[in-house]
Amino acid sequence: MINGDLTQSIYLLLLFLIAGTPLVLAGACCTTKGKMVSRFLPLAAVPALLASYFVPAEMVVEVPWFFMSGRMGLDGLGRLFLPVSAFIWLLAGLSGRKYLESDPHRARFSFFFLTAMAGNFGLILARDILGYYLFFALMSFAAFGLVIHKGTKEAHKAARIYLLFVMIGEIALFLALALIADKTNTLMMAKITDPALSPVTLFLLFTGFGIKIGVLPLHGWMAESYQATPVPAATALAGAMVNAGLLGWLRFIPLSEIVSPNGALLFMILGALAALYGIIVGLTEKRAGAILAYSSISQMGLMTVVFGLGLTGFEAGRQALLILMIYTTHHSLAKTSLFLGYGVMKSQPRDPSKWQLAGLYLPALALAGLPFTSGAVAKSAFKEFAISNGEPWLGLSGFFLPLTAIGTTVLVLHFIEVVQRNEGPTTGIKPVDRNSWWLSLLAVALTIWLWPAASIQASHTLEPIKIWQAIWPVITGGLLYLVWPMVATRKKNEKNDYFPEISSLTGNTTEFDWTGKLNRVAKWFQQNGKTRKIDWGKRDSAAKIDLRLRQTEKIMQRWTIVGLSYLLLGIALYFLLI
Amino acid sequence: MTIFNSSAWIVAPIIIPLIGGLLCFLWRRDTFFIALFISLANLLSVTTLLRQFLLFGPLRYRMGGWEAPLGIALRLHGPALLMLLMTAVSGIGITLYARGYFSFRISALKHNNRHEQQERFFWPLWLMLWTALNALFLSGDIFNLYVTLELVSVSAAALAALSGKPASQIAAFRYLLVSLLGSLSYLLGVVFVYKTYGILDLEMLRQIATPGPGLQMALTLMTLGLLLKTALFPLHFWLPPAHANALAPVSAILSGLVVKGSFFILFTLWFEIFASSITANALDLIGLLGAGAVIWGSLQAIRQQRLKLLVTYSTVAQLGYLFIAFPLTATENISQEVWTAVTFMVMAHSFAKTAMFMAAGTIFLQVGHDRIRDLAGIRKSLPITSFAYAIAGVNLIGLPPSGGFIGKWLLLTAALTSGQWHWSLVIIAGSLLASVYVFRVVSRLFLTPDEAIIQECRPHSPLQEWPALFLAIIALLLGLIAPYFSLILETTEIVANLAPGGGL
Amino acid sequence: MIIKSRRKNKRRPFDPILLLVLLLTIGLTALLIKANYTIPVTSFGLAAEVARFQPRSGVESPVTAVLLNFRGYDTLLEVMILLIAVIGVWSLTKAPFPQKAVKTSPVQLAVVRLLAPLMCLVAAYLVWQGSHLAGGAFQGGAILGGAGVLLLVAELPWLRTIHSRPLRIGLLIGPLFFLGVALLGIINGRELLTYPGKWSGSLLLLIESTCAVSIGLTLASLFAGGRPADDLIGQTKTPACNREQKRC
């Protein structure tokens, strides 16, 4: 038993270390030696990686005093999300080590980086709703520091927009969680079941986590932030933190336990729109980071569709869960790889080499769903899922998925072109660690095949028909991309206002002065309030009153007036005393 | 201890200051010590009376051994005892302060024996006034009350004129005339009483007094005279100049004690002796005038530019509260509360106003003026005085736990319980206005001015500062020792008979 | 007529307020008269009481008995009022004697010399007869005061040099004696102002005599209109300290 206790304690320790290590390191950033911390960024993710391997599932630690009801532990979802996130953070940390060397604010960067990391890990571990909320907020707000890190005007703008969306998300989540807690009378996630989720709650949850994912009306922050954030941080943002939103959905809207046709419709429609929207707008974009953001919007849109499908029934839910896991793993790794690749290309003084280009193509086409890549596995699984669900969702597999695949192909090709056209490093660009990129490529290439849970789906993709189904959209996309330059040149003159109405929708206005607007409202109130105030301090009126009082008192001091009042009082008293 | 059980102690508060006054006039040297000794002896006698009262209840004393309709009786009941106590304590404070005040003036101001002369005459006059007040409170004879009233008037007028400034002479003259008019009105009332009943003793009058034309006129006249002397609102014209222009200790005496004398008589007559003849309408009229006094006095106080005038007008306002209590007695079951309330108001106001005038006097002496505008930062050089002023102000506003608060609380309770809530509005408005005029000054005193303006002018002696603080704190803590006072008030027979009878 | 006189004095010919005051005064007086006549005559005062206790008072005149015995307390206080008036007057001002001696006419001087002792005699008589007939301390004192007034009117030069202390003693002798006798009652274990039965008559006479002296002096002092010239001598002066020095 002693032995058992010992291992138990080691597991416990590991659990604490998962979020604890980054936090402690973040704390270290605040000391005078804070600048040195940046060297240990990758280390912070190591306990998480170890834990996801060693700590058994369903290990729950209860810390009742912690934030109203502390329950932490790893469950199935956690054991999937944690290693992926940890790995991506590790890569991001690795790439950041070098990137930060010359940055004067590296302590600050490390602080926010580590805090966001802690938040990310923590929310995966959290088993109660407030814990999730706590770490989600920690991550979101810490990421703000990463977005604004460059300190440029664009970064400030991006950060402001980011913060606005974070706040909206937080509030939506707060409301949703309150509603849930009110319904379930507990803070434990496990208790969330169908009756706990009213349509309003569902909508709030959709909004709250959707912001992180970038579902359609709430995507406005993404492009700007991805573009503005330093590459290592953007990697984490796009690879790991996005998943927190998805995980939130999964946690709070437990698929396979909840059926909500209306919710499904909401998710699917908005997801599908996002999938297409991301591609189209991404194509108009000239900045690599932003293109990746739109690609994320599109990809997450697809996942939203899957999630929506999962809401149609219990069985569908179970399947959707698996597909989402596969898809999100695939997408995270691919996006990480793309970001790192982009970072490497951008920071090196020379043009990208052929290997490097190949390295960029791998994750890009994986996103598009090229056979033998993780993307193909994910998409075929999706397709099968859609088919298995039967009407009315068959159209998805036949038409919609290939369409997005074509679109994605075009988009990633556009991205690669943008990266290739890179004019070399500008002054602000710092070198990104190349090894991390290679590592990520390795992961993109191998993970899906080595992953036991996805083995069935992976083996399915090896069928010829599947290969064909996977490859034709890519080819079509490639062909389309060849036509693209003509379109692009024709539109060159109007490059500043592609889809002007959309750009305004994304919050891309140059001055979105939201405090200013509120100020105006407040001022209106103030002015209207002021005019109605009685002006007590008016000097002349006060003086007038003073004079009146003085005169009256003087008159009252005359003997005749005194006599008058004396006599009147006497007579009145006499009659009143009867 | 038997000596302390002698009923003769009841004359001690009259005789002791009287002897003191005569001696002070005769001796002329060390008058302060005589006065101090007298005030302590007076306190001792009042304390003895208190003890006797608590042991044996109300006292009645036959002057010269003659029974009531023929002789004059003294009577000691709860309210009278409290008034005696109030005068004794205030008196000690005033005595001490006056010493400090005069010695500062004698030593610090250019003079041609003027201040010595003032001090020399202050002591006998003050002790005589004290005698008069004590005699007034103890008197049980309606004509004897007239004599004591005159005694009070003459000595008070003489004191008011003591400062020798032209304005004070004019004011004192006016004061004297008003006092005379008031006394004469009262005397005519007494004449009517005597015509009707052929009796002068209060207790007997209480027993046989029934409503009738003679009593009606008598009450009208006596009330008129006493209202004039108490300076109720439209008849307050004489008070501000007289009180504001007198020497500071004199102002303290006049505002703190003298007006309470005539009010005491009025209250006794209305609610004890002739309670059966009082009508609700008359009570309302008095209440109305009281309300007018509260509002008008406060407004005038707010308007004043000079400290002493401000304090004086606040007296006008505060006296109004005492009259607001009148209509509240109209409800049977709460009249005892009103009696208590009035006693508290009187005592609290007495202490507070005495302290306030002392503080104002000290400020005037130290700074050389009393323009409120230019009083910034006096706290720096006169901390104790400023505190005393502020604490006294707290009393006037009626903030807890001061005696003023207890009084106001009881009045409010009475007003709301009896359904006459309009009076409570006046009371509330009065305290708000009071806070305005109090803080107009306090905020100045407690300001931190530039260093350059602060002049180091330490007061001459602690006697100038501490008595004021002492009295102010007594007023402040009056609320906390309230149970003892209400005990005294409740052990009075009079209280039991306080409720006006069938006349309502 | 009064209105007319005001009309001459004042620029404003007519004061409506004054008219109002007049009307109201008339009204109040009318009320007074009405009340006076509606009082039912039921009581006959305290005459019977006084008559009943007269023998025990020690004097024969009922008024004196009331004044000094039954209601002696009032009288005691009244004497004090007189005294206070003197103190008040003294506190206000010095007696306004002419700066230089005025030559008094011999006739006036002779009259004074004749009248003053005579008035003293009359006063003594009045006091003495006060115990059984009309008269008493006040009347006697008033005559004494009249003598004093006579002297003062004559502006005799020695009046100016009267010292304060003997005068004060004279002023106080009556009240102090009265007070002392009053306290005698307490010392005897009775009430204040209780006279010892046997001697009450003579004690009352003594009180009346001393009081008459004091009252006479009081009235004369009131007429003199101020304190004696030497009243402030004997006070040690503290060195005058300049106020400005003190302040800074």
Added chain:
Amino acid sequence: MTWQGWLLICILLSSFLPGVIIFSLPEDKYRFRTSLNICGAVIKIIFILIMNVGIYYGHSFELRLPLIQGMELILNADPLSALFTTLSSVLWLLTTIYAVGYLEDSPNRSHFFGYFSLCVTVTIGIALAGNLLTFLLFYEMLTMTTYPLIIHRGTPQALRAGRNYLIYTMSGGAVFLFAIVWLQSITGPLDFSAAGFSPRLLDTHRTALIFIFILLIAGVGVKGALVPLHGWLPQAMVAPAPVSALLHAVAVVKAGAFGIIRIILYVYGIDNISSLHLYSFLIAISSVTIIWGSIRALQQNDLKRLLAFSTVSQISYITLGMSMADQPLAIIGGLVHLVHQGLMKITLFFCAGNLAETLGIHKISEMKGVARRMPLTMTAFTIGALGMIGIPPTVGFVSKWYLGLGALALGNWWVLLILAVSSLLNAGYFLPIIITAWFGKQEAHWPEERRFNRFETRLMLLLPPLFTAFVVIAAGIIANAEISPLAWVKFIIREYGL
């Protein structure tokens, strides 16, 4: 008198005596004054801890001083007063330390610290009051003792602010007095008790009781800065920072909020209020206050004014919680915010004071990049601000959470919207400040920079905000622990009988 009674007296005296002694000390007795002050504060905390333990184990602490018939002064420590006393005394200690540093070389310190101590004595008195009369007593004394602090600077603005403060609070006090007397004329003498007055009175005096309630709320609402009555608070910002901290976090505003709690829970009793249908009135008032305060805060450029308006908004959360007193969760939210708001707001004011004292910064527009110069201060500020917005794991979130749950349990879903909008507005005025401070670039020199050796500012100015900021987070994180304010509030609710 029992030892419990003596303990209550000692608690009051432990700040009263130092106050009185300090008044009489000469200006230059710096060390003695400081140690006296701090000793007093520490002793007070110890006493209060003893009292808390006693209360927890069921001792009753009561002291009665009958005045006259129908008037009685009662000191009574129940769990609620323990909450307030603990908060006030701890924050007083911190504020004293801070004030020592803040006023290191300014004039009139004896005066200042004297009133400071008296002010806390009075606040504790408010907390310990056992009936409305006693409450009123200390409530009015609070006005008296804070007024000199507000006009401490003696500038025309300070005088104006003081005058306005007096006008507001004296009027409020008068209304309060009126209401109390009226109430007692109906109900007779009332001690604070969970049941409130007898429901039988509702039949006969319904309208009067409604009026009285409104008057009572108006009376305490002046100090509690409910919206139409909040005008004094922003003006009072001219006072030195420790005073602002005292006003907002320790004493005045808190006293108002505490009064509202007392009236609702212990004078009327939740059932009576419910049968009088007064909750909607309360909700309306508090909602308007919350939103209006935030809107006004948005447009401020002066940091302290902004904080003042933020207080207006935040303090009304307590009222909001009370306005849903049918529901224990909402009461918890309201009560715990009493503590939480104090912690957060005092942090913010300390920081604002630090900025003003070290760099001469008063305006938000001057704060660009200030965090680089004063990182610790701004860290504390940020934590406080995030707490105000309600970001977990700060205490602000805990309050909001319980308020939200309470509202939902009552079915008042729209209260949740109020909370949401308020959070958004809070973010609207706090986040730009934080961004400016941390990520802005310093454009000009600081208005009045003073350098201190090792730290960014005086140590005595730095430690208190850091401590409170730490507590803001720590108390949130350990909200469920036995020693957290929340736990105590739950204890209060249990004792109250819900």
Added chain:
Amino acid sequence: MTDNILAAFDLVLITTLLLLAWKLLSCEDIFTAVVLFISFGLLMALAWVRMRAPDVALAEAALGAGLTGPLLLAALRRMERIRKYERRLDLDEERNDYKKPKKKQAPPL
């Protein structure tokens, strides 16, 4: 008969008293008023005698007329003398004392 005479006497006395009072209160010259007042006092003493109050009558004659009259006259004389001569200057010194600090008034805060 005696009653009638007495009644007539009463009427005359009362009328005279009232007329005197009226006159002395309304006449132009204050000196005349004082003189009239003295005669009023003497008539009053007569009234007291008529009211069978010899003590009062004596006192009135001695005090009311005999002393108040000279007092009034003395005061009148004193007042007129004051009007002729300049008033004493030393009375004002105290006021001057107080006025001095006015020069250095605090600047308006």
Added chain:
Amino acid sequence: MLTNNLYNLCGLLLFGMGLFALFACSHLLRKILAVNIMSSGVFLVLIATAYRPLGAGEIDPVPHAMVLTGIVVSVSVTALALILACRVQETSNHSLSQSERNTNDGDSEE
């Protein structure tokens, strides 16, 4: 009773006259005279009340004593008032009638 009533009437009329004169006249001495007239009126009422015609009974001596007291008081107060009036005259530069006016000014210097 007729005599009593007559003198009562006279006393009350005197009181009324004095009252009006006190309010209406501005000269200080005249005010003092008015007050004296008033007091005479009051005394007259009192004595008239006590009066009994010869043979109609004992005269009540108490009112007599009261009036005696009153006369003494009134003389002393009159004396004080007169000296005060002189002082008013001495200390203020104003003429007699104006000085009374001046009292009204509560705000005058000191």
